[in-house]
Amino acid sequence: MNKNVAEKLHSGDEVKIKKTGEIKTVIETDVTNKSVVVTCDDGEKYHHKDLL
Numbered sequence: 001m002n003k004n005v006a007e008k009l010h011s012g013d014e015v016k017i018k019k020t021g022e023i024k025t026v027i028e029t030d031v032t033n034k035s036v037v038v039t040c041d042d043g044e045k046y047h048h049k050d051l052l
Contacts, residue, residue, distance in 0.1 A: 006036035006048035015040070016052040 001015070006029065009015065013026045015038065024040035036048040 001048050001051040003034075003036055003048055006038065006051065007031055009036075009038060015046075017046065018050050018052055 009026050009029050011026055011028065014023050015026060016023055024042055024044075024046075026038055027041055028039040030037040030039070038046050038048065038051060040046060
């Protein structure tokens with residue numbers, strides 16, 4: 001997922017994890033200058049490039 005798309009994610013949105021293909025629900029997004037870190041319902045944090 002590119003940074004611009006990840007910045008628009010909201011709590012409750014669904015994302016797909018690249019490595020596993022699992023669908024997770026977004027809990028929170030943390031936006032910095034160069035990246036977006038997405039916290040999902042499994043308690044894990046994912047960099048925006050790890051998501052589809």
